[in-house]
Every structure is written in C-alpha cells, then in structure tokens.
Amino acid sequence: AQTVTQSQPEMSVQEAETVTLSCTYDTSESDYYLFWYKQPPSRQMILVIRQEAYKQQNATENRFSVNFQKAAKSFSLKISDSQLGDAAMYFCAYREYGNKLVFGAGTILRVKS
Amino acid sequence: SQTIHQWPATLVQPVGSPLSLECTVEGTSNPNLYWYRQAAGRGLQLLFYSVGIGQISSEVPQNLSASRPQDRQFILSSKKLLLSDSGFYLCAWNPGGAGANVLTFGAGSRLTVL
Numbered sequence: 001a002q003t004v005t006q007s008q009p010e011m012s013v014q015e016a017e018t019v020t021l022s023c024t025y026d027t028s029e030s031d032y033y034l035f036w037y038k039q040p041p042s043r044q045m046i047l048v049i050r051q052e053a054y055k056q057q058n059a060t061e062n063r064f065s066v067n068f069q070k071a072a073k074s075f076s077l078k079i080s081d082s083q084l085g086d087a088a089m090y091f092c093a094y095r096e097y098g099n100k101l102v103f104g105a106g107t108i109l110r111v112k113s
Numbered sequence: 114s115q116t117i118h119q120w121p122a123t124l125v126q127p128v129g130s131p132l133s134l135e136c137t138v139e140g141t142s143n144p145n146l147y148w149y150r151q152a153a154g155r156g157l158q159l160l161f162y163s164v165g166i167g168q169i170s171s172e173v174p175q176n177l178s179a180s181r182p183q184d185r186q187f188i189l190s191s192k193k194l195l196l197s198d199s200g201f202y203l204c205a206w207n208p209g210g211a212g213a214n215v216l217t218f219g220a221g222s223r224l225t226v227l
Contacts, residue, residue: 035215043151043201045218091156099145099207100172101216105156 002027004094006104013082014112020067021077021107023092029053033095034068034075039106040088048090051075079109087111115140119204119219126226132177132191134222136204139185144206146187147216148179151201160202163187164209199226 004025013019025034036048051059051068058066063083067076079086092104119136126132138144145164149157159172161179169179176195180188187204204219 043221043223045203045205045216045221047215047217050215100147100159100162101157102159103149103157 002029002094002096002102004092004102004104006092006107008107009105010108010110012110012112013079013086015084016081018078018080019082019109021079021090021092021109023075023077023104025073025075025092025094027073027094034066035093035095035101036064036066036075036077037091037093037103038086038088039091040085045091049077082111084111084113115206115217117204117206117217117219119222121222122220123223124225126194126224128196128226129193132189132194132198132224134189134202134204134224136187136189136219137185138206141206141208142184143209144185145209146181147205148187148189149203149205151203151221153200157203161189194226196226199224 006023008022011019032053034051038046038048049059049061049064049066051066058068063080065078087110089106089108091106093101095101116139147162148160150160151157161169161171163169163181166181166184177191202222205216207216
C-alpha cells in the first residue's frame with residue numbers, strides 16, 4: 001500500500017515570512033495525484049492545492065506553491081507571506097487507485113505575530 | 114452547487130451503546146462516498162468507501178459498519194461502542210468516474226465514548 005510521510009510534526013513561522021512543509025510518499029505508479037489539505041481549528045478539511053504527477057510544472061494557488069520532485073517522490077508545500085489565518089494542521093495526501101486518498105500524519109503550523 | 118451535510122456534530126455515548134452518524138450530499142448524483150476517522154492530533158484513516166448504492170468497501174477491521182441506503186446518503190453505525198471508537202469522524206465525497214480526484218469533506222462529527 002502507498003504511504004505518505006510528513007516528517008515535521010510542528011512548524012513555526014513569523015507572520016509575512018515563508019515556510020515550507022515537507023512530504024514524501026511511496027508508490028510504484030507513474031500517474032497519480034497529490035494534495036495538500038488544511039485543517040484549521042474548526043476541523044473543516046479544506047483543499048489547498050493539488051498536483052497531477054504527469055504535469056512537470058509545479059502547481060501554485062496564490063501564496064501557496066508546491067515543489068514536486070517526482071523522482072525523489074517528494075511533494076513540499078511553500079507558503080509565502082504567511083498570515084495568521086494560515087495557522088492550521090496541514091495534511092499531505094496521495095490519491096490511490098479507486099479515488100481513495102491516503103493521508104500523512106499532518107504538520108501543525110503555528111504563525112507568530 | 115454541491116453541498117455535504119454531516120450530523121450530529123457532537124455526540125457523547127456510553128460504552129456499549131449504538132451509534133449512527135449520517136452524511137448526505139446534495140447537488141450531484143452517483144457520488145463516491147467516504148468515511149474517515151481522525152484520532153486526537155493524528156492523521157486521517159479511511160474506514161469505508163462506497164461507489165454506489167449498497168456497495169461498501171471496508172478498509173480496516175473494526176467495530177463499525179457503513180451503509181448506503183440511497184444514492185447520496187452514507188451512514189456509519191455501530192451496535193456496541195468501544196472506548197477506542199472515540200474520535201473525529203469525517204464524511205467526504207467526490208464525483209464518480211475515472212477523472213475524479215478532489216475530496217470534499219463534511220464538517221465532521223466528534224464522538225466521545227465514555
């Protein structure tokens with residue numbers, strides 16, 4: 001089974017600065033999807049960004065971008081100009097065959113003012 | 114537009130009591146439906162998923178069961194709750210079909226078993 005590893009249980013960033021959250025995954029597939037979800041204190045899961053493995057260009061969504069390294073099976077999330085509202089738990093996820101998502105353990109992001 | 118509803122939002126139940134959590138999706142047909150559990154401070158574990166009425170796949174052996182009596186309704190149940198069933202339960206959906214990928218989640222149900 002595929003696995004997703006987030007090696008940083010917690011991260012902190014100063015407001016307005018940049019932070020990168022790490023994610024690695026294990027798969028033998030060549031075509032798949034990767035996601036970052038955000039879970040604020042309300043616990044609502046919110047899609048932040050997604051990446052299709054066959055696309056070489058890294059996905060970006062406003063202040064959020066990814067560094068997708070397919071050969072290394074690495075999928076990190078960069079948050080630029082961090083805001084207090086970015087404080088949340090962030091989950092990396094891999095889409096398995098059959099539309100199931102496998103999630104990493106999560107990284108708690110704290111934003112300091 | 115599509116919306117997903119999940120209830121109850123909070124539930125406190127004694128050990129050995131039954132459980133029923135309900136999830137419904139509006140604005141779409143034949144969705145894929147999922148139940149995830151999130152233990153305190155941890156990641157999400159897929160419990161069940163369904164690609165159609167009456168079609169349920171279980172990911173892990175456990176004290177829970179799922180049913181899909183209607184196209185857009187997904188129910189998580191237990192006959193007798195255990196302490197270890199405590200957690201945050203999330204229902205999710207995505208469109209059926211090979212190209213579908215993004216999961217949309219409900220607001221979650223917090224279950225405390227005492």
